[in-house]
Amino acid sequence: MLKIHTLRAHLYENRFELLMVSLWCIFILNMLFPDNIYRGYAQAIYLPIQLLAALVLFDNRPRLLRFALFVGGLLIAARALDLIFVKSLKVEMLLLYLFFFGSIMFEVFRQIAHAKMFTTKMVYAAVCGLLLIGYCGYFLFLTIEFVQPDSFRGLGPGDQAINDLFYFSYVTILTIGYGDITPKTWLAKNATVLVGFTGYLYSIVVIALIVGRAHRIPRAGVSAVKKPGPLLGHPPLPGQTLPQPAPQPVQTALQAVQHIQAVQTVQPQAESPKHED
Numbered sequence: 001m002l003k004i005h006t007l008r009a010h011l012y013e014n015r016f017e018l019l020m021v022s023l024w025c026i027f028i029l030n031m032l033f034p035d036n037i038y039r040g041y042a043q044a045i046y047l048p049i050q051l052l053a054a055l056v057l058f059d060n061r062p063r064l065l066r067f068a069l070f071v072g073g074l075l076i077a078a079r080a081l082d083l084i085f086v087k088s089l090k091v092e093m094l095l096l097y098l099f100f101f102g103s104i105m106f107e108v109f110r111q112i113a114h115a116k117m118f119t120t121k122m123v124y125a126a127v128c129g130l131l132l133i134g135y136c137g138y139f140l141f142l143t144i145e146f147v148q149p150d151s152f153r154g155l156g157p158g159d160q161a162i163n164d165l166f167y168f169s170y171v172t173i174l175t176i177g178y179g180d181i182t183p184k185t186w187l188a189k190n191a192t193v194l195v196g197f198t199g200y201l202y203s204i205v206v207i208a209l210i211v212g213r214a215h216r217i218p219r220a221g222v223s224a225v226k227k228p229g230p231l232l233g234h235p236p237l238p239g240q241t242l243p244q245p246a247p248q249p250v251q252t253a254l255q256a257v258q259h260i261q262a263v264q265t266v267q268p269q270a271e272s273p274k275h276e277d
Contacts, residue, residue: 011056016124018056019108022049023131030166035159047079054104064107071100094143098136105132112206118213126206130173133202137169137195144188151188154181173199 011018025046051072058065078093108129115122142165144151152168155161168181172195183189 008056008059012059015053015056015059016108016121016128019050019053019104019128020124020131022046022053023128023135025049026135030163034163044079047075050101051075054100057104057107061107064103067103068100071096071103075100090146091143094139094146098139098143101132101136101139105129105136108132109202112209115209115213118210122210122213126210129202129206130199133195133199134170134173137173137191137199138166140191140195141165141169141188144185144191148185148187151183151185152181153184169195172196175200 029046051068054068054072055065058068075093075096078096108125112122112125112129115125141152142162145155145161145165152161152165155164164181171178171181172192175196183192
């Protein structure tokens with residue numbers, strides 16, 4: 001039990017690194033297996049890694065952990081049924097994907113917002129959040145295309161359309177806008193605006209949070225800033241102190257000699273006079 005507890009603690013400590021690796025695997029494996037990124041071998045490889053990363057992310061939240069286990073089990077079952085019944089569970093699986101990765105995305109947002117200090121893990125979490133926005137946008141666009149075919153212009157034929165929507169989602173959140181793929185229906189246009197605005201707003205908020213938390217870190221070797229003194233002719237403000245005048249040294253050698261002579265003349269007068277018999 002102790003080893004399991006230690007392993008869970010170690011995984012939770014590196015939860016954002018594990019999640020980021022599972023999300024970057026999408027791009028790498030999609031290049032290795034480009035035929036069909038939705039039903040091909042790529043998803044069969046990185047989906048278990050993403051499920052593990054989600055369970056680690058929700059480890060300290062039992063209710064969300066049970067929800068992730070439930071949705072993950074449904075995804076695995078639907079994935080197995082989808083291999084047998086090719087066209088029966090497309091929309092249902094896409095909605096499961098959208099709920100699953102949407103819950104991961106909002107949990108990453110929550111942990112970023114509640115972080116008290118700026119660390120490298122916060123940077124990993126910020127990258128994961130941006131990747132998850134693009135991933136959720138991909139499943140949203142794919143659901144719209146399955147429900148209303150030809151909702152997007154410029155898509156390739158057959159399975160190539162699925163790959164093109166993955167590309168279109170990330171191009172949208174990065175505000176690149178090549179124009180080779182465009183929304184056609186009113187639903188697709190609204191979804192595109194929603195995904196693009198979410199990515200843009202996320203970038204602004206996360207950058208502001210990172211900069212704000214970075215300024216809270218005390219810097220070694222930097223002295224405290226002194227408050228400026230009061231202006232001439234004005235009373236001091238609260239927290240300000242008047243400058244103390246420096247002691248004036250003896251200005252000339254003549255003044256020093258006069259001071260010594262005055263001391264010598266005073267000392268004999270202080271002695272009591274002696275009387276002779």
